[in-house]
Amino acid sequence: xxxxxxxxxxxxxxxHRIYKERTVVFVVEQDxxxxxxxxxxxxxxxxxxxxDNTFMAYARLIIEPNSTRIGRVLVPKEHxxxxxxxxxxxxxxxxxxxxxxxLPVNAQAQAYLQNYYASFGFQPISDIYLEDNIPHIDMVKxxxxx
Numbered sequence: 001x002x003x004x005x006x007x008x009x010x011x012x013x014x015x016h017r018i019y020k021e022r023t024v025v026f027v028v029e030q031d032x033x034x035x036x037x038x039x040x041x042x043x044x045x046x047x048x049x050x051x052d053n054t055f056m057a058y059a060r061l062i063i064e065p066n067s068t069r070i071g072r073v074l075v076p077k078e079h080x081x082x083x084x085x086x087x088x089x090x091x092x093x094x095x096x097x098x099x100x101x102x103l104p105v106n107a108q109a110q111a112y113l114q115n116y117y118a119s120f121g122f123q124p125i126s127d128i129y130l131e132d133n134i135p136h137i138d139m140v141k142x143x144x145x146x
Contacts, residue, residue: 002049002091007042018046021055025074032132040071047092049084057084061092067140068096069106089120093141104142111135 003014010018019037027036044060059073070092075084096105109117111128117139126138 002047004095005046007044007046010046017055018048018058021058021074021076022072024076026072030134032134034132047088049088057088059088059092061096067104067106068100071108093120104140107139108136109139111137
């Protein structure tokens with residue numbers, strides 16, 4: 001089951017697990033020394049899946065004045081290739097459609113995932129650039145209200 005919580009709703013154990021997994025993927029695995037924990041965590045909506053005591057996937061949704069932004073999407077190495085990335089993006093986009101209809105959804109995607117994000121309706125809005133020595137591209141999905 002997918003868990004969706006604001007920062008205030010997260011337990012201390014959940015926060016610890018999220019930070020631990022994000023550090024493993026974004027700092028250690030990708031060999032990037034940067035400030036992984038930031039103030040956006042305080043105002044984000046956090047999405048994660050946990051089965052029993054096993055952490056399966058995570059992402060956060062940052063709410064901005066005129067848009068939303070997907071960030072820190074991760075699936076631990078041992079759970080990749082099981083469709084969890086697709087699941088979490090689907091859950092997040094359904095959530096934005098329901099709670100923030102009409103607002104665009106932004107994503108700063110690793111460049112190799114451009115076609116993957118395009119399959120969800122995201123369009124590139126930047127050239128490819130380096131962020132922490134990793135090629136990225138900015139993308140947006142415009143949500144139209146009925």
